[in-house]
Amino acid sequence: MLVRFRLPYFTSWGQRLEVRGAGAALGDWHPDRALRLTYDPSSGFWEQEVDVAADTAELRYKYVLVDNGVTHWEGGPDRVVALTGESYGRVLLDEFWRVPQLPEYELLTNAFTQAIFRRPAESPCGPGTGRAARSRAADAAVRFSLGAPRVQPGQCLCILGSDEALGAWDNRKALVLSDADFPYWSADVALVTPDKPVLYKYGFWDPQAKRCIDLEAGPDRVLPPLGHRDTLRWRHDEQFRQTGGPWRGAGVALPVFALRSQQGLGVGEFPDLNLLVDWAVEAGLQLVQVLPINDTTATHTWVDSYPYAAISVFALHPQYLRLQDVAELQDPTLRAELDQLREELNGRDFVDYEPVTEAKWRFLRHLYQQEKAAFLADPAYQRFFQEQQAWLAPYAVFSGLRERFGTVDFRQWPAAFQQPGDWLPALLDPAHSEFDEFGLHLFTQFHLDKQLVAAVDYARSKGVVLKGDLPIGIYRHSVEAWTQPELYHLDQQAGAPPDDFSVTGQNWRFPTYNWEKMAEDNYAWWRQRLTHLSRYFDALRIDHILGFFRIWEIPAHAVEGLLGHFSPALPLHRHEVEQRLGWFDYDRLAKPYIRWHILEELFGAAAGAVRDEFLDEGSHGAFRFREFVDTQRKVEAVFEQQLTAAPAEEHDHLKRLREGLYRLHTEVLFVEADGSNGEYWHPRITVDKSRTFRDLDDQSRRRMQDLYVDFFFRRHEDFWREQGLVKLPAIRYATNMLIFGEDLGMVPASVPGVMRQLGMLGLNIQRMPAATGIEFSHPNDAAYLSVVSPSCHDMSTVRGWWEEDHERTQRFFEQLLGHGGQAAPYFCESWASREVVVQHLYSPAMWAIFPLQDLVALNDQLRRQNPLDEQVNVPSNPEHFWKYRFHLPLEQLGQAEGFNQQIHDLVKQSGR
Structure with missing residues (x-):
């Protein structure tokens, strides 16, 4: 079959268009093997024909603009053209470039097609809809295709046009399209007058009234004449032109571990997501956002509560497993113990991480032994293992070895296990004598996946999107670092x-x-x-x-x-530093700048003791660190020992000394580029706030400041x-x-x-404006392709923030909430919380997403008494434990009809 790619596009000198896609004909996505299109100046089209093997099931591809060596991909998902069963000798792909910034393409993503605009199972527009859907209508036919997710469940998409095959503009004779490939609608038709240009528009078809009830906005679309026989002309149109405004939605954010229900075991579990989804539907919200849910089990201590330090970027955290949904414990003593623990752990107002995870693992081991035979024989598990084996096998072995050797640091394991090898698959053979060490983790992941997939399917069936979180980093002692x-x-x-x-x-x-x-x-x-x-x-x-x-x-x-x-980065050569500053002194620029007045400033009365214990005196009143504390890591190790040995009443003093020594280590103007042997340098970040910068002469300070601004804000x-x-x-x-x-x-x-x-949608937090020179951003200024939110998990809630700095709150109250000349309330009262929420709902941003804490703040009876207990994470505290738990059971929140209706009305009134 010959397939011809064709699309109109105006290029400048040095630009060209390519098709990159799957399969040898399209280069298997490799840039150097892409299909290059040729420009026809007489028609304004870029075109190229390729011979595709007869057994090719589909073409998957995208158009790419190459601009003087720089690659620009078109927007939207991969294009997919199904070729199975096509009987035409030639397929002409009549297409248009997808502008990446076009907001409509976001509506073609799974969030909308699988959830928000999900088509009903019994669709009135299913396969066979239309007069010639998916059939060879003539020697030359047109297949109209359009991506259009925003169609009401009881309606269809249709085409009305000038050709008689398109109804000749009679709204009762429109060509009805099929949604079998939703969000793409399509139908095949043999035009009555294919040798003439055809004018047409897409519209909405009412199956009950059997007529086109509304047409899209904008001018008529034009289909030029078709001059080939034995050809299927596949017309890929773009963007149904809605007559209303752009789609906007609202959502709620809460970590899975923070969910509270009567069925949980002191922590949120995957089935609890169903309760949150039900509440979101009642409140008129279309999205539920969570934090990372991967396994972080490294030490079996509170340290593992940090959700961004996963030991596997694929495995799910066992704390989210609902034990009773795996199987009922057959031992009545164990059942009674589990019930008692559930009552005890659910009574706590925070996630007590260590007891919770200890309980989960204890009962999981019992369930594994109880269900082992049925589990290994389960065809669903066998499919799961085969599909997920690439990550599941090393994860299960890694987890078992972590338990065997008492550490997640694989560098401390026996040499034979420090790297995975051919020995690994044998350990996962159920006949192996050590299998149970690793089979437990296969069992756990299978049931976690089963419960989460069920929650996902439930959310989709309710029209609610589940939004996950991808951490930027990996844990140093993870399966990925091991493999x-x-x-x-x-x-x-x-x-x-x-x-x-x-x-x-x-x-x-x-x-x-x-x-x-x-x-x-x-x-x-x-x-x-x-x-x-x-x-x-x-x-x-x-x-x-x-x-x-x-x-x-x-x-x-x-x-x-x-x-x-x-x-x-592009570090500065030492000659460039010398040229910009007018001098280069290694000790002054790159060694910690330690002088007596700085010691007094940092340590006060303890300055002398610090000098005597940790520093040596150099020339010209300078000091340098002794070798045993000449890096921050060495300081950390020294004080870790001292804190362990010292009585509790001395800990605060020791920590202040440690922080002061850390400060001294940062008193440099430049940090050396890795492996450059002193040749290349980076200015130290926020150097203008350092004491070493403060003590420069006026000219050097000005030059250093100019160099700094250029380096961080222009050079790169x-x-x-x-x-x-x-x-x-x-x-x-x-x-x-x-x-x-x-x-x-x-x-x-x-x-x-x-x-x-x-x-890709950006994030707007009101108290973290992207624009310089302003203290707060206004949600009205957000771009459409973005999210507005009053807070996030890395900061205090609106109520907590309101109480942190009353002068700042007063400025916010006057400038952002419009209460000029009035005194802001000392606490963020429910009416003030409502104003903040409403302000975000009316933003032009596609999404307004609210932490659940900021929504219940609208209700005096539901809100938590102390807002300081609502903060999920404190980034400035590296020893912070992630233990926040929503204070109300979700069952109770679901029954708060008045509050739920209030949120629903606010969302609806804002047009979301």
Whole structure:
């Protein structure tokens, strides 16, 4: 079969169009083997014909604009053309370039097609709809196809046009399209006058009234004459032109662990999502957002409560498993003990992580032994294992070895196990004597997957989107680091530069990515990760999306983020530093600047003791660290020992000394680029807030400030833009999920444009404005392809924030809520919370998503008494435990009819 690609596109000099797709004819997605189109200046079309094998089931592809070597993908999901059963000798794909920024393409993602606009099982527009749907109508036929998800469940899409086969503009004779391939509607038709141009429009068809009840907006579409015989002309139209405004929705955010129900065991569980979905439907919300749900079991302590440090990016956390839904315990003593524990743990107002997970594992082991035979014989499990074996097998063995050797750090395991080998599959043979060590984890993951998939299906059936969370990093002692260490820089640490939440930056202690190695197979690891997440989610938040442009990389010897640098970056050569500053003194620029007045400032009366214990005196009044504390990591180790040995009343003093020594280590103007032997340098982040900067002479301070601004805000813009455009497309188009990017913090100017180009939604938090020079952003100023939210899990709720700084709250009350000249209430009263919520609902942004805490703040009876108990995470505290639990059972929230109706009315009135 001959397939001809054709689309109109105006290009500039140096630009060309390509088709990249699956299969040899389209280059298997490889850029150097793509199908290049040829421009016909007489018609304005780019075209190319390719001979496709007769047994080709489908073509999967996208158009790409190559602009002087820079690749620009069209928007929307992959194009898929089914060829099975086609009897025409030639297929002409009559198509249009999909503008990436076009908002309508977001409606073609799974969030809308699988949930919000999900078609009913008994659709009036199913297969066979239309006069010639999917049949060879003549020697030359037209197959009209249009992606249009926004169609009411009881309606169909139709075409009304000038040709008699399209009704000759009689709304009772329109061509009705089939939704068999929803969100794409299509029908085949043999035009009565194929040699003449045809005018037409799409419209809505009422199957009960049997007529077209409304046509799309805009001018008539035009189909030029068709001059070939034995040809199927596949007309891929774009964008049903809605007569109303753009679609907008609202959602709720709450971590799974924070869900509270009567059936849980002290923590939220996957079946609890059904209760939250039911509540969302009652409240008129279309989305439920959660935090990462992967297994973080590393130490069996509170440290594992941190959801962004998963030991596997595929495995689910056992804490979310509902034990009684696996099977009933046959031992009556165990059943009674489980019931008693449920009552005890559910009575606590927080997630008591260690007792909860200990209980889960204890009863899981009993259930595994009880159900083992039936489990191994279950065809559903056998299918699950075969489908998920690539990650499931190493995960199960890794988890079993973690228990056997008492540590997740595989570098401390016996040498034979420090790397997976040919020995691994044998351990998963049920006949192996050690199988149960690993079979327990197969059993657990099978049932976790089963319960989560059931919750996903339930949400979709209710028209509610489940939105997941993709952490930017991986845990240093994870299955992935064990099986594929070449993909990571295990000698580096990832984090974030200083911001309003942490003035010293954040050190997540994750390894950074070896992007060069990942690029060799077109980021297969990332694509596998996204594909797996799409099993559970139709929308996804990418945590710290800035990491795909550049990550904050911290050397192994540092504890805090201040001594990091962006990677990749364009560091300054020492000659450039010398030229810009007028001098280069290694000790003054790169060694910790320690003087007596700084010691007094940091340590007060303890300055002398600090000097005597930790420092040596140099020349000209300078001090230097002694070797046993000459890095932050060494300081950390020294004080860890001292804190262990010291009585509790001395801990605060020791911690203050430790923090002061950390500060001294950051008193540098530059940090050295990795492996440059002193040749290349990065200015230290927020250097203008340092004491070493303060003590420079006036001229040096001005020059250093100019160098700093140029380095962080101008030098890298094009460079980082290219980094994002190289990495993100493979990730963005790996699935058809609706993609959100968490783009808060120190954002390069190029990031919003790249995200728009790839159809990824940004985030707007009112108290973290992206624009400079303003204290608060207004939701009315948000772009359509974005999310507005009054808070997120990394900050206090609106009520908590309201009480932190009353002068700031007063400015917000006057400037953003419009109460000029009035005094703001001391506490965020319910009417003030309502104003904040309403302000976000009326934003032009596609989504307004609210933490559940910020919604119940509207009701004096439902809100929690102390708002400080509602914060999920405190980024400035690296020892913070993730234990927040919603204070009301979801069953009770579902019965709060007056409150639920209030939220529903607010959402409806805002047009969402």
